[in-house]
Amino acid sequence: MRSKFAPEPAFRHGQPARTGVLLCNLGTPEAPTAPALRRYLGQFLSDHRVVEIPALLWKPILHGIILRVRPAKSAAKYATVWTPDGSPLKVWTDKQAKLLQGWLGEAGHQVRVRYAMRYGNPSIASQLDALKAEGVTRILILSAYPQYSGTTTASVFDDVADWGKRQRHLPELRFVNHYHDDPGYIEALARRVEAHWREHGQPDQLVMSFHGVPARTLQLGDPYHCECYKTGRLLAERLGLRPDRYKITFQSRFGKAKWLEPYTEPSLIALAQAGTRRVDVICPGFTSDCLETLEEISQEAREAFLHAGGQDFHYIACLNDSPAWIDALSQLTQRHLGGWPTQIASAEQQQADRDRALALGAPN
Ligand SMILES: C=CC1=C(C)c2cc3[nH]c(cc4nc(cc5[nH]c(cc1n2)c(C)c5CCC(=O)O)C(CCC(=O)O)=C4C)c(C)c3C=C
Numbered sequence: 001m002r003s004k005f006a007p008e009p010a011f012r013h014g015q016p017a018r019t020g021v022l023l024c025n026l027g028t029p030e031a032p033t034a035p036a037l038r039r040y041l042g043q044f045l046s047d048h049r050v051v052e053i054p055a056l057l058w059k060p061i062l063h064g065i066i067l068r069v070r071p072a073k074s075a076a077k078y079a080t081v082w083t084p085d086g087s088p089l090k091v092w093t094d095k096q097a098k099l100l101q102g103w104l105g106e107a108g109h110q111v112r113v114r115y116a117m118r119y120g121n122p123s124i125a126s127q128l129d130a131l132k133a134e135g136v137t138r139i140l141i142l143s144a145y146p147q148y149s150g151t152t153t154a155s156v157f158d159d160v161a162d163w164g165k166r167q168r169h170l171p172e173l174r175f176v177n178h179y180h181d182d183p184g185y186i187e188a189l190a191r192r193v194e195a196h197w198r199e200h201g202q203p204d205q206l207v208m209s210f211h212g213v214p215a216r217t218l219q220l221g222d223p224y225h226c227e228c229y230k231t232g233r234l235l236a237e238r239l240g241l242r243p244d245r246y247k248i249t250f251q252s253r254f255g256k257a258k259w260l261e262p263y264t265e266p267s268l269i270a271l272a273q274a275g276t277r278r279v280d281v282i283c284p285g286f287t288s289d290c291l292e293t294l295e296e297i298s299q300e301a302r303e304a305f306l307h308a309g310g311q312d313f314h315y316i317a318c319l320n321d322s323p324a325w326i327d328a329l330s331q332l333t334q335r336h337l338g339g340w341p342t343q344i345a346s347a348e349q350q351q352a353d354r355d356r357a358l359a360l361g362a363p364n
């Protein structure tokens with residue numbers, strides 16, 4: 001009888017435990033084309049964590065309508081943000097993983113950093129396999145989502161658990177649930193905003209736009225809404241903004257059901273109509289720029305605000321490869337690795353690693 005467990009390499013007695021960090025992001029299509037979008041959306045929207053409609057009802061809608069119409073429309077939007085190196089989400093996540101590896105210290109300090117995508121490639125399973133093949137026996141799963149949501153964070157957990165079901169020799173696993181109020185994360189966001197304001201002055205309103213989820217999930221106990229509000233409040237406090245100078249909104253609504261409100265675009269239109277001349281928009285829940293920030297906010301929402309009478313619209317880029325963010329990621333990782341004997345490097349070695357990571361291309 002064939003076993004469902006993959007064959008294991010011979011157990012290496014006496015070798016030091018190696019630690020892996022897997023930075024997991026949502027996923028993105030392989031190309032800005034309708035067939036690539038069909039594959040990506042097919043996998044994404046079949047996840048019951050994302051669309052909580054019974055499969056018997058949802059499958060005919062997904063395959064009969066959505067996957068016939070949406071791929072071409074979404075592909076056209078992706079084409080407007082695609083870079084020579086591929087999808088922005090993948091480019092930034094790849095770079096963050098490389099920089100984090102440098103910040104933490106490379107070979108010799110026993111920590112190996114990789115990134116994976118929940119949908120599409122590189123898959124979570126392939127990167128967990130790769131870490132195991134590199135001799136890693138302890139893995140920290142770190143999602144790119146600061147705010148916990150069943151639709152994203154828990155879905156990453158499901159995928160890791162599915163992989164685990166196929167392993168005979170499991171690594172030790174740790175899972176970061178959220179870091180929506182992490183001081184390093186808030187500081188990195190604040191520095192992003194302050195850098196923008198040093199160059200362009202302050203707006204009348206700072207709009208903090210988070211990805212939406214169905215409103216029902218809040219009633220059912222998902223903490224996402226509360227965590228977005230806490231992030232927003234902490235960022236405003238750090239920036240010294242009074243409550244009438246900022247607004248928290250939710251974007252990227254999908255389908256006809258009620259999602260978390262207030263919605264971003266109608267809020268921007270209302271602000272313009274009420275005489276707000278300049279808005280700055282930041283998307284704190286997205287740690288990498290992607291379709292939802294570069295197209296939906298920086299293009300579509302900008303146009304809606306200006307069309308409604310607003311004068312000036314500034315989009316503030318995501319954390320991407322900002323040094324304060326990589327530093328926050330590194331602190332967060334080290335805290336969650338606490339207790340695992342990973343031989344974190346000396347202060348001098350860490351500085352040398354940061355210099356090397358910066359030479360990889362992070363701006364100052
Ligand atoms: C169908 C419901 C969706 C839920 C629930 C949802 C939650 C959710 N998503 C993100 C982050 C991202 N979503 C992105 C794209 C995207 N999201 C949905 C739908 C839901 N998201 C779709 C259909 C798409 C694809 C684009 C489209 O066709 O409109 C992205 C960008 C990916 C990229 O390639 O650039 C991100 C990031 C979060 C954080 C979240 C819940 C908190």
Ligand SMILES: [Fe+2]
Nearest residue numbers: 026211252292
């Ligand atoms: Fe989404």
Ligand SMILES: [Fe+2]
Nearest residue numbers: 252291292296
């Ligand atoms: Fe969108």
